[in-house]
Amino acid sequence: MNDLSRFRFWVGALLLWCLLFPQSAGAQEVGGFILRQRGGADMPPVPLPSPDGAGIESLEDVLAYKPLPEPNMPQVKFLEIPRPPTVQGRIDELLHGIVIDVPPEYDHYGYEMRRYMAHVAGPEVLGDPARIKAELKNIRAAKIILRYWRKKLDEEIGALETEIAADPSLSRQYGQLFKYNRGVSRAFMAECGSWLENNENLLAYLLEIGPNAYSYKDPILSFKDMQYHMKFKSLYDARGRALAEIQDYTPFRVMIY
Numbered sequence: 001m002n003d004l005s006r007f008r009f010w011v012g013a014l015l016l017w018c019l020l021f022p023q024s025a026g027a028q029e030v031g032g033f034i035l036r037q038r039g040g041a042d043m044p045p046v047p048l049p050s051p052d053g054a055g056i057e058s059l060e061d062v063l064a065y066k067p068l069p070e071p072n073m074p075q076v077k078f079l080e081i082p083r084p085p086t087v088q089g090r091i092d093e094l095l096h097g098i099v100i101d102v103p104p105e106y107d108h109y110g111y112e113m114r115r116y117m118a119h120v121a122g123p124e125v126l127g128d129p130a131r132i133k134a135e136l137k138n139i140r141a142a143k144i145i146l147r148y149w150r151k152k153l154d155e156e157i158g159a160l161e162t163e164i165a166a167d168p169s170l171s172r173q174y175g176q177l178f179k180y181n182r183g184v185s186r187a188f189m190a191e192c193g194s195w196l197e198n199n200e201n202l203l204a205y206l207l208e209i210g211p212n213a214y215s216y217k218d219p220i221l222s223f224k225d226m227q228y229h230m231k232f233k234s235l236y237d238a239r240g241r242a243l244a245e246i247q248d249y250t251p252f253r254v255m256i257y
Helices: 003-020 087-093 110-117 129-166 168-209 226-246
Strands: 027-030 033-037 061-065 214-217 220-223
Touching: 087 129, 087 168, 110 129, 110 168, 129 168, 168 226, 220 226
Parallel strands: none
Antiparallel strands: 027 033, 033 061, 061 220, 214 220
């Protein structure tokens, strides 16, 4: 292959690559946000709204927020949960509401927690300090529910440990299943606590810096200072990792914040 043939080959390969894999010069999607460069093709260099009516000109990039639809979780009347009559039933129950989905009326802890968390970071919340305060109260209510759930699980795990240790036949028959369910339930408790904590940190930061430090006009979230922008992005990414962990548990797959 001579030099001219090589040149034509590489030009053709480059054109084919551009056709197959078009590049966006101005946008990068990260979780529920699209990071757009100011002045690029995706975001013309126009002034952005701010609380004092002036354009935010010092910011290099902005965030376009586009969360998924929120789950519909109406309040329900909880019914009494019948106690399982067998040891295996009690071991299985350790994962009810965690891995095993149950009707809302019998999911006293998980469903109520998800209901409190269903709208915590909606677009209408981010730009309203009063709504942020209300959702922070909802997160704290969810944390209280988790604390009672953990207490109930710890009591049942302790009772099962005592019974199984005292009966070799129960140990042989259910020992491995019990250890597995105990491990999953305790892992869930830790990951659920992290999920709630990261949601709280995200909203608390917006409340801390206040509406003079950032502006939200659907769907654009912009900050007056890059330091605020980067801190928020760090907290948002941490919340995203915690959310991904909690979504591994079947009843919590509907959560989007």
